[in-house]
Amino acid sequence: MTQTTAPAPVAAPAASPAPRARSGRVRRLTGTDRLVLGVMIGVPTLIQAVLIWIPTLLSIGLSFTRWNGLALSDIHSAGLANYRFAVDEYPPFWPAVWHNVIWLVFLAGIATPLGVVLAVLLDQKIRFTRLYQSIFFTPVMLSLVLVGIVWQLVYARDEGLLNNLLGTAGTPSAVDWFGDPHVNLWAALVATAWRHAGYIMVLYLAGLKGLDPSLREAAAIDGANDRQTLFKVVFPAMRQINVVVVVITLIEALRAFDIAYVINRGTNGLELLSILVIQNLVGEGQVIGVGSALAVLLLVVSLVPIVAYLIRTFRRAD
Amino acid sequence: MRRSRYGTHLFLVVMSVMWLAPLLWTLYTSLRPKQTTDKYGYWSLHGPLTLDNFTTAWSQGRLPTYFLNSIYTTVPAVLLTLALASMMAFAVSRYTWKFNLTLLILFTAGNMLPPQVLAAPLFQMFKHVPLPYSLSTSGSLLDTYYAVIAVEVAFQLGFCTFVLSNYMKTLPAELTEAALVDGAGVWRQFRRIIMPLTRPALAALGTLQVIWLYNDFFWPLLFIQSGDRLPITTGVNSLQGQFLQDYNLIAAGATITVIPTLIVYLALQRHFVAGLTLGASKG
Numbered sequence: 001m002t003q004t005t006a007p008a009p010v011a012a013p014a015a016s017p018a019p020r021a022r023s024g025r026v027r028r029l030t031g032t033d034r035l036v037l038g039v040m041i042g043v044p045t046l047i048q049a050v051l052i053w054i055p056t057l058l059s060i061g062l063s064f065t066r067w068n069g070l071a072l073s074d075i076h077s078a079g080l081a082n083y084r085f086a087v088d089e090y091p092p093f094w095p096a097v098w099h100n101v102i103w104l105v106f107l108a109g110i111a112t113p114l115g116v117v118l119a120v121l122l123d124q125k126i127r128f129t130r131l132y133q134s135i136f137f138t139p140v141m142l143s144l145v146l147v148g149i150v151w152q153l154v155y156a157r158d159e160g161l162l163n164n165l166l167g168t169a170g171t172p173s174a175v176d177w178f179g180d181p182h183v184n185l186w187a188a189l190v191a192t193a194w195r196h197a198g199y200i201m202v203l204y205l206a207g208l209k210g211l212d213p214s215l216r217e218a219a220a221i222d223g224a225n226d227r228q229t230l231f232k233v234v235f236p237a238m239r240q241i242n243v244v245v246v247v248i249t250l251i252e253a254l255r256a257f258d259i260a261y262v263i264n265r266g267t268n269g270l271e272l273l274s275i276l277v278i279q280n281l282v283g284e285g286q287v288i289g290v291g292s293a294l295a296v297l298l299l300v301v302s303l304v305p306i307v308a309y310l311i312r313t314f315r316r317a318d
Numbered sequence: 319m320r321r322s323r324y325g326t327h328l329f330l331v332v333m334s335v336m337w338l339a340p341l342l343w344t345l346y347t348s349l350r351p352k353q354t355t356d357k358y359g360y361w362s363l364h365g366p367l368t369l370d371n372f373t374t375a376w377s378q379g380r381l382p383t384y385f386l387n388s389i390y391t392t393v394p395a396v397l398l399t400l401a402l403a404s405m406m407a408f409a410v411s412r413y414t415w416k417f418n419l420t421l422l423i424l425f426t427a428g429n430m431l432p433p434q435v436l437a438a439p440l441f442q443m444f445k446h447v448p449l450p451y452s453l454s455t456s457g458s459l460l461d462t463y464y465a466v467i468a469v470e471v472a473f474q475l476g477f478c479t480f481v482l483s484n485y486m487k488t489l490p491a492e493l494t495e496a497a498l499v500d501g502a503g504v505w506r507q508f509r510r511i512i513m514p515l516t517r518p519a520l521a522a523l524g525t526l527q528v529i530w531l532y533n534d535f536f537w538p539l540l541f542i543q544s545g546d547r548l549p550i551t552t553g554v555n556s557l558q559g560q561f562l563q564d565y566n567l568i569a570a571g572a573t574i575t576v577i578p579t580l581i582v583y584l585a586l587q588r589h590f591v592a593g594l595t596l597g598a599s600k601g
Contacts, residue, residue, distance in 0.1 A: 121326055274432055
C-alpha cells in the first residue's frame with residue numbers, strides 16, 4: 001500500500017478572474033479539439049471507473065451474496081447474513097475493531113503530535129536543523145515491509161537490540177516483542193510511529209515555512225510570548241495543514257496493513273480489519289461474502305474522514 | 319526561546335539516537351559474519367566487518383530478479399500515471415466543463431480509499447479476464463505485471479491529477495489564450511506551452527511516485543502468485559522465511575533493498591520533499 005496523500009488545495013491564484021474568463025471557451029472549440037479534450041478526460045476517467053468506482057460498488061454488492069469465486073452463476077443472494085456472521089460469530093472481528101481503534105488513538109495521540117512538535121522545534125533558527133530533519137525523515141523513505149524487518153532485528157528475543165539494552169536477552173524474562181500477543185500491537189505501533197512522525201514532520205514543516213512571517217512579527221509587537229504566538233497565531237493560521245494532517249492520520253490508521261501482515265500475517269494479537277478482509281479473500285477458507293462485508297464496514301468508516309476532507313477542500317473551489 | 323535551547327537540543331539528540339539506532343543496528347548486523355555473532359552474540363564489538371552477507375543475500379535471495387520485476391512495474395506505472403494525470407489535469411484546469419468538479423472530487427476520493435476495500439472485486443475481475451497464454455501463464459490477468467501496473471496507475475491517478483490541476487491553475491490564462499489566437503489547437507497548447515511549464519511539478523511527483531510504487535507491498539501481494547515475479551518490496555518479505563533465523567543475511571537483504579531508494583532520495587531529495595508537500599503547502 002502506498003502512502004496516504006491528502007493534499008490541501010493550493011490557494012486560488014491572486015488573478016482569479018482568469019477561470020471565469022475561460023468558461024465560454026469550450027463552445028468555441030473545433031471538432032478536433034473537442035475530440036482531443038474528450039480523450040484527455042475520457043481515458044483517465046474510464047480507468048478510474050473500471051478499477052476504482054465499479055469495484056467499490058461491486059464490493060458492496062458482493063457483501064450481500066454467497067459466492068465461491070468460481071462461475072458467476074454461482075452467486076447467491078445472502079441478505080445480511082455475511083454482516084451478521086462477521087459481527088456476531090467471527091471471533092477476530094471485535095479484536096480487530098479494537099486494534100484499529102488503538103491504532104488510531106496511538107497515531108493521533110502520540111505519533112502525529114510528535115511529528116508536529118519536531119516540526120515546530122526544527123522551524124526555529126536552531127543549529128543542525130538540516131541534519132535533524134534528514135534523520136527524522138529517513139524512515140519515511142522505507143517501505144513498511146522494511147520498517148517491519150528493521151524492527152524485527154531490534155525486537156528479536158535474544159538477538160535484538162532492545163533486549164540487549166534492557167539486559168534481558170538470553171534470560172527467561174526476555175520479551176518476544178513481535179511474538180507476544182500482549183505486547184506485539186504496541187511494538188508494531190512504535191515501529192509505525194517511527195515512520196509516521198517523520199512524514200507528519202515534513203508536511204508540517206513545509207506549512208510552517210510557508211507561513212507569512214509578518215504574522216509572527218505582528219504577534220511579537222503586540223507583546224505575545226512564544227507560547228502565545230504558537231497557540232494563538234501559528235496553529236490557527238495553519239488550519240489547512242492541520243486538516244491534512246488529521247485526515248492523513250485517520251486514514252493511515254484505517255489503512256494499517258503492511259506492517260502487521262509482515263510481522264505475523266495479522267494474527268495472534270495483530271488482527272486488523274484490513275487484514276481480516278484479505279484473509280477471507282485468499283487462502284483456503286475463501287469466503288468472499290464475509291470478506292466483502294468486512295470491506296464495506298471498513299469503507300463506511302473510511303468515508304467519514306474522506307467526505308469531511310472533500311467537503312472542506314472543494315467547498316470553496318466551486 | 320533562547321533559554322530553552324539546551325532542552326531543545328537534548329530532546330532532539332535523544333530523539334535522533336532513537337531514530338538512528340534501528341538503522342545502525344541493521345547495518346552493523348549486516349556487516350558481521352554469522353560465525354562471529356554466533357560466537358560472541360549480536361551484542362558485541364568483535365570484528366571483522368565484511369560484505370560477505372551482501373553477496374550471499376544477493377545470490378541466494380533472488381534479489382536480482384526482484385529488482386528487475388520492480389523496474390518492470392514501477393517505471394511503466396509512473397510514466398503512465400504522470401501522462402494520464404497531466405492530460406486530465408490540463409483538461410479540467412484550463413477548460414470549464416460541467417462535471418469538472420465532480421470528476422476531480424471522485425478522483426481524489428478514490429485515492430484515499432483503503433486498497434483492501436477493492437481487493438475482492440479486482441481480484442475476481444482479473445481472474446475472469448481471459449488472456450492468451452502467450453501473454454500470461456495463468457491465462458488471466460492474475461499473476462501478470464499488467465494487473466499490478468493498471469491498479470497502481472488507477473490508484474495514483476487521483477492524487478497526481480489533483481496536484482497537477484492545482485499547479486496548472488496557477489499558470490496564467492493569457493499563455494494559452496495567446497496560443498489560441500495564433501491558431502494552436504488543444505494538443506499543441508498542452509504539449510508546447512503547459513507541459514514545459516509543469517516540469518517542476520512533474521519532477522517532484524515523479525520522484526515521489528517512484529519511491530511510493532517501489533515501496534508498494536499490497537497490490538503485488540494480491541495479484542502476483544509466482545515467487546519469481548514479485549517486485550522487491552513484496553519479495554523481500556520472503557527473505558525472512560528463506561533465511562530463517564539468520565539475522566545477518568536478513569539485515570543484508572534489507573539494506574540492499576534500501577539502496578535504490580537512497581540513491582533516488584540523495585540525487586533528487588529536493589524533488590522528493592517538494593512532491594510530498596506539493597499539495598499540502600500553498601504555492
